[in-house]
Amino acid sequence: MSAAPAVEARALVKRYGRITAVDHVDLTVKAGDVYGYLGPNGAGKTTTLRMMLGLITPDAGTVKLFGRDPLVDGVRALDGVAGFVEAPRFYPYLNGRKNLELVAALDGGDAASRIDAALDTVELADRARDKVGGYSHGMRQRLGLAGALLRDPRLLILDEPATGLDPGGMRDMRLLIRRLADQGMTVLLSSHLMAEVEELCDRVVIISSGRVRYEGALDELIATTAGRYELRTTDDERAQQIAAAQRGIGDLERDARGLTFAAGERAATALSIALGEAGVGIAALVPRTATLEELFFRMTEEAPAGDLAPAGVSNDRRSATTDRHTPRAEEEVRA
Amino acid sequence: MSTVAAPRTVERREHKHPGVGTVYAWELRKLRSQKRTYLGLGAAALVPLIFVIALLSSSGGPDEVPFGRYVKETGLAVPLVGLLFSSVWLFPLITSLVAGDIVSSEDNHGTLKTILTRSTERWQIFVAKLLAALTYVFAALVVFVSVGLVLGGTFWGFDPLTSLSGTQIPAGRGMLLIGASALAYFIPLIAIAAIAFLLSTVTHNSAAAVVGTLILSFMMQLLAIISGLDFMAPYLLSEQFDAWQGLLRDPTDWAPITHAAWVSACYAVPAVLWAFLAFLRRDVAG
Ligand SMILES: Nc1ncnc2c1ncn2[C@@H]1O[C@H](COP(=O)(O)OP(=O)(O)OP(=O)(O)O)[C@@H](O)[C@H]1O
Ligand SMILES: [Mg+2]
Numbered sequence: 001m002s003a004a005p006a007v008e009a010r011a012l013v014k015r016y017g018r019i020t021a022v023d024h025v026d027l028t029v030k031a032g033d034v035y036g037y038l039g040p041n042g043a044g045k046t047t048t049l050r051m052m053l054g055l056i057t058p059d060a061g062t063v064k065l066f067g068r069d070p071l072v073d074g075v076r077a078l079d080g081v082a083g084f085v086e087a088p089r090f091y092p093y094l095n096g097r098k099n100l101e102l103v104a105a106l107d108g109g110d111a112a113s114r115i116d117a118a119l120d121t122v123e124l125a126d127r128a129r130d131k132v133g134g135y136s137h138g139m140r141q142r143l144g145l146a147g148a149l150l151r152d153p154r155l156l157i158l159d160e161p162a163t164g165l166d167p168g169g170m171r172d173m174r175l176l177i178r179r180l181a182d183q184g185m186t187v188l189l190s191s192h193l194m195a196e197v198e199e200l201c202d203r204v205v206i207i208s209s210g211r212v213r214y215e216g217a218l219d220e221l222i223a224t225t226a227g228r229y230e231l232r233t234t235d236d237e238r239a240q241q242i243a244a245a246q247r248g249i250g251d252l253e254r255d256a257r258g259l260t261f262a263a264g265e266r267a268a269t270a271l272s273i274a275l276g277e278a279g280v281g282i283a284a285l286v287p288r289t290a291t292l293e294e295l296f297f298r299m300t301e302e303a304p305a306g307d308l309a310p311a312g313v314s315n316d317r318r319s320a321t322t323d324r325h326t327p328r329a330e331e332e333v334r335a
Numbered sequence: 336m337s338t339v340a341a342p343r344t345v346e347r348r349e350h351k352h353p354g355v356g357t358v359y360a361w362e363l364r365k366l367r368s369q370k371r372t373y374l375g376l377g378a379a380a381l382v383p384l385i386f387v388i389a390l391l392s393s394s395g396g397p398d399e400v401p402f403g404r405y406v407k408e409t410g411l412a413v414p415l416v417g418l419l420f421s422s423v424w425l426f427p428l429i430t431s432l433v434a435g436d437i438v439s440s441e442d443n444h445g446t447l448k449t450i451l452t453r454s455t456e457r458w459q460i461f462v463a464k465l466l467a468a469l470t471y472v473f474a475a476l477v478v479f480v481s482v483g484l485v486l487g488g489t490f491w492g493f494d495p496l497t498s499l500s501g502t503q504i505p506a507g508r509g510m511l512l513i514g515a516s517a518l519a520y521f522i523p524l525i526a527i528a529a530i531a532f533l534l535s536t537v538t539h540n541s542a543a544a545v546v547g548t549l550i551l552s553f554m555m556q557l558l559a560i561i562s563g564l565d566f567m568a569p570y571l572l573s574e575q576f577d578a579w580q581g582l583l584r585d586p587t588d589w590a591p592i593t594h595a596a597w598v599s600a601c602y603a604v605p606a607v608l609w610a611f612l613a614f615l616r617r618d619v620a621g
Contacts, residue, residue, distance in 0.1 A: 053452045056618035075352070075456050084452070086621070089445035093368045102361050106453035108353035147449070 004067030006031050006155045006186040007052060012061035014047050014210075021047040023210035024061065029188050029203075031154070034181045036201035036218070037190040040300050044210040045190040049085045049159050052188075054078065065155065083157030083188075087164075088144020092133030096124055096143055099132055104150050111150040118146040121176070137164045145176070155186045162196060174199060194293040204292075208300035221295060229268050230288050232258035234281035242278055246271050258284075352454045355462050362437070362467035371436060372471060375429040379475040382425055383417050383483035387490065401499060401580060409494040410487025411509040414480045415583070418520055421479065422576035426520075427527055427552040428545075429475045434468040435531035435544030438614070442539040445621040461614045465532060465607065472528050473521060480517045484510070500585040516579035519592050522599045523575035527552060529603040533610040569594070572602050 007029035014022040022044040029035045039045050050056045052063050054070030054077060062069055068077035090099040097115065104111035119125040122142035127135070135143065141161065148156060158177070162170045170193075177200055181187050191197050197204060197218075204221065206214040214221060228251075233239040236258055243249050243259065248267025253260045263271070268285065275282055366372045390396060390406060390413075397403035400419050405412040441447040450460060493506040504512065530551060534544035555573040558564055568574050578595035581588035 050448075050618075050620070053448075055448055055451060056620065057616070075451075075454055078452060078454065082452075085448060087445075089449050089621075091365065091368075091444060091446060094365070098364075098368075102364075103449065103453055105357050105361055106353060106450055106455045108351050108357070108454050151453075 009063040010061055013059045015059050020210050025212055027205050031186050033203050034187045034201045036197035036204040038204055039207040043208045046085050046159055080154040082148035082151035082153035084144045085159040090132045095129050095131050097128040103147050107151055114150050118149040122146045138169045157188045159190045198292045206299050213299040228262050228288055230260050230286045232283040239280050242274050355459045358455055358459050358463035359466050362463045371432055375432045375475055376478055379479040380482045387486040409496050410491045411496040413487025414483030417483045430472050430524055430527045431531035431545045431548035433471045434528040435535045435548055436541040437464050437468045438535040439539050439541045447619045457615050468528055472524050476517050498585050499583050502585040512582050515582050519579035522595050523572055526572050526599040526602040529606040533606040536610040536613050
């Protein structure tokens, strides 16, 4: 039982009419992971999380939380699991504390004994007697988190929890998630805030148009871009010609800041010698790694299963997804 | 966001899930915090008040209906005449106001996802909501009858009531029979509540559920007065609201009440089953 992963989704599919919101998604969140679920608007993040929480029924595939399937085990599958999808919602005609008392009553166990601590944690204690109808967006977001903490979860599922928070609120949210993770809580965090994911997560899934583009460790993903160099010279135009003629240099690009290219270390050294011989001065030659943001754009905007070799995605899976339909085709369907 | 909620234990016992009773208690608390509940209960109190004021300010009475002749002779007749008039629109409205809202208001507030991701099964929430809606309807009925009885007694005393068979019913037994009549009246109201509950569950829209229930109720009343269709009348829900009159005969005539019970069940059971399946299977977005 305890060996089962926190979340295990296999070939999960959800269709809405002609749109396949979630298209054969596989993902595994191991206990202790802080797992980022990344994708642009409409990628299918929320839909996936809804299936995990048993709010909607998959058209195909399975999802298990600690080995339990919400379809089979009902609400037992959510034992030890808490979280919310999209903006957390509460009864506007009840105050914050009453709302928490209500959900705690539906939780059973000793959830009600955690209300005060949870209100303190999200700094809502002084507004707890006000009706939720009068809460600001950020306050509701924090109340949602308090509601989740009442369950004392082992797995916390959060859908863009920082949406609509001010910079201070975002930082607080991030610090809190960090602290919870440090205590051993498994976190599944959907987001399109790259900084948030880079700071918090150790593993990520990137999806777009319902399909997984990458699943694996965040640093491995970033490492896949190693081998790119930035070059600035006294004569970029000449340098571009020389580089283009050089063996082992690929993917050459030039912009106002200089050149970038892909190369092994040996080819890069050879290029520096060739430039020197040609009388072109090298101002800078630096290896660079892409930020998560660049990778994200590359994976979600360009080729459906890009030329990168995502660590966690097997080859047959990628070709299968490319064959079915491209994101562009899906966008047309949506329009 | 300062300190984290509570220290977490590594080993966890299977935690105890709450029962329907807990959910039901909270459904009642929710109803107690909503304006529409008081709108319904207020109407149930106000209508008998207006009825009594109208009687006080006019010389005659509603002579054409059963017990109408006696309203100014004994307060016991007041709630009974009130029941007769209220089956047309008042109780269908009071009933659908809450029963037609109790599921769809969750859609409206987007709170279904909040309560369905805790430790209560969908069926428990369904049952609790249904019971809470029926509790409210029953409360409205009690308010209606009590206000009518108290006001009637205040102005016209508690003299014996003349039964529909012409015999005299003393005040004590009369009050018991009024209570029993309210229970009999509750039977078709359960069916109306079930229909409103169904519409609330499948339309996800309170206004549609309330209006839909009222339209259905009016349609049945219309069908009942079309002379070519009188064969249908005994099976229409609207006709079951007069079954209580069997209790005010000497000897008691149980036939209309058992008839009302099974006719109402024919409406209520399929409506509740349909609503149940819809609620259990539905995708909760939002
Ligand atoms: N209830 C629904 N009915 C119809 N289509 C839906 C429904 N829910 C989701 N979709 C569609 O499924 C796709 C995925 O939506 P989803 O909400 O999962 O995206 P997301 O990744 O969470 O996006 P965002 O970042 O904007 O929150 C979208 O094309 C959306 O229009
Ligand atoms: Mg979303």
